[in-house]
Amino acid sequence: MAGLLQGEVLLPEQLADLMGLEGPLGVAVGALLGAFIVGNIMLAMTGVAGPWAKRKITAAFTDRFAVNRIGPFGLFIIVADSVRLLGKELIIPSNADRPSYDLAPIVLPASALLGFAVIPMGDLGPLNIHLADPEAGLALVFAFASIASIALVMGGYASNNKYSLMGGLRAVAQNIAYEIPLIVTAMSVVIFAGSLQMSTIVAEQGATLVSLGGIDIPAWYAFVNPFAFVLFLVANMAEIGRNPFDIPEAPTEIVAGYQTEYSSVYFVLFYLGEFLHIFLGGAIMATIFLGGPAGPVLPGFVWFVIKIWAFFLFTQWARSALPRVRIDQLIEIGWKGMLVLSFANLVLTAIIVGVIA
């Protein structure tokens, strides 16, 4: 199975082929169309996750019913909420720093959507949902994901509100403290795979790790190196700012952090951005630890969606169950705990791969 995805035709070329276009024009049209499709799939998932799934999941954890009046299982709340949120007045604080105040809510979702460009999402029918496969794919996705913290600082600073400012500064402190362990842990995967290219990392995980009673357990890096998986999971939670590391928002302490002053469309954009980042975090985890779109019977894309929703479910579980740590404790865990552990993991992996294997 190794190398199966490599060199495969990507979505833009497939679309260009389908439309019978060739040359640079065909690539450009195909790429735009592909990006439109992938972006909309992600936005649609966010739309389901934000107003509906999040409520339903939290309610299940906390012994409540949540939305159940509008439509089957309350699903039409998505429509009602969209109308409600978009119909609200857009209030802009009088001394807001205008260009950056307006840009921040656009930068946040955009950075997450960019990240999905290099994620291999598997097959859906004849289509291979994968927009681009650069050699430095993994580095690129981290780069895109960390643009988020710029958006948070922009929003926090430009709002001219002390709570927002504190939230923005917390976001930076948190991102710096957890980005390093996150990427160092991801490096241990790169050592296994021998490449930063997403398709190679996925393909390498297709090998059989061990065969149990006729069932092949694939060599997903979560099975190969569960320690790195857990480290990455924790760092990822902090990176996307979910409980117990949701201190940039911390409603009971700093009201809503960087998004305190945002309302209406801007608020929706921030909210979208946050959920997109959760899904992007899930997508990165699925790709480098859970075999990407691999899975039996169902099409690859379905498996991919299942995996990122599993991660979403996990974040909501943590939200319902874990208290928030304090900012100094968070930084301490990041610098004194996660960093050391992630480097230990990297060195050990390097020794095992380079010396023993």
Place this chain on the structure above:
Amino acid sequence: MSIELPETAGVTEQSPEELEALLDELVIGRDDHLNAPGYVIKPDTVVESLRRLRDDAGFDHLSCVTAQEYDDRYESIYHLKKFDDPTQEVSIVVPADKENPVSQSANAVFRTADWHEREAYDLVGIEYDEHPNLKRILLPDTWQGHPLGQSYDQDQPQVVPLREHKNPLLEDQRAASESETMYLNIGPHHPATHGVLHVKAVLDGEQVVDLEPDIGYLHRCEEQMCQNSTYRYQIMPYPDRWDYISAGLLNEWAYARVAEDMADIEVPEYAQVIRTMGAELCRMAAHFLALGTFALDIYGDFTAIFMYSIRDRERVQNILEDLTGQRLMFNYFRLGGVVWDLPEPREEFIENARDYLEELPTALEEYHDMMTANEILQLRTVDTGVLPPEVAKSYGATGPVARGSGIDYDLRRDDPYGYYDKLDWDVVVEDGCDNYSRLLVRMREVEQSAKIVEQCLDLLEDWPEDERTIQANVPRTIKPKDDTEIYRAVEGAKGELGIYIRADGTEKPARFKIRSPCFSNLQTLPEMSNGEYVPDAIASLGSLDIVLGEVDR
């Protein structure tokens, strides 16, 4: 079977004569209250008198400061008690000149005098010399006159436009440019202030340098409303509205106790058992809400704990609804008893309550699993919001806040009323002095309350049918003798809830002063939070379990 009384052997009790000898040359007269000897002293010897009483006689609890205006003078009364034995009480009465009411501040001896004297200044108009920060506390700074003073003009317009007053916004509120600190308004609109509380915070980065609670947003003139109502029926509904978070019956008991002691009403034993049961049910409901909201402050989201605590509180409220007909504003107590007996069929009521109590240990186990056993919660609460016992005493902290600081003080046992002294239960004390201890105290107090309710249910079930007297024979109007003064307290959900009443021979009180436990407890917030992080200050605020309705009255 009965509860073990605390060791009072170490607490020497002084006779009124001994105290008079101790105060010696400071005393200029006697003005005894119903349950405490009262000594009149000169306005400039307050500190000296209180210091002698505290250091040489052991009166270490300044329970309350009452101020009032007479036809010929102003008067501040310092109600002193002992934490080791609150039945020993003494009142220090400080008259002040009618034209120029100035009195010495007790702040140097008892820190709790700070807020109490500010309130006296605000509402009555006595000025306190040497007070560190004498300004209005409940009313806005722009308020004209002192509403509980005799010469107060009710018709004077109070809405003063900013242009006629110093506009607080015109002044540059920014700290000097070289300053390293940041000023932050936490509240009155903030998700974690449990009501309309405004905390003025000075921060150094994320750390609290200074913190000042600003209260009064929910001031509803409860004292004056009680002064305008008759003892017999009209006052009783008001206490429900002080600590309105399910603690209604406990508050009603505060009034019932003081009025019954004043009018010499004997409450039938059967009614006492019902009162005890109802009050403990209220305490459970109040503590459940405290648990849930504290979890909310620490977790930051509506988690299962909040829902579970609301669920358990709901069941208590159902029982209370069966008993009183109401879910929040009970109005169930009457002077001399309660308004009606247990609902019929009695067996069903008792069975319902027992079912609930049976399931309670499992529910509490759940809380322990999810809260106290959670390592992140321990990380957040252990050794944060530390309140050493001496500081707590100086601020007059009572209830779970004091008991979480290792102060073994519970009026239900130490100054027995109702049926408590005949039942078997324990006072919960934790000596961690931190947020975690206060949480533990509340959780364990729920167990003890359940134990009390259980015993009450047994008693009620077996009570002979022809002896079920729910009310004593109380006259239709109550007119205590002129100039009768009394201060009495009960153990409310948040601590010592006391009431001072002065009668003037009519059927309405001449002065009705409420000593709110939350008012005193909230004063400790700066002590607990200074130097700590903002999240810890929020956690400390949650652990104080304040109800603004009771703080502001």
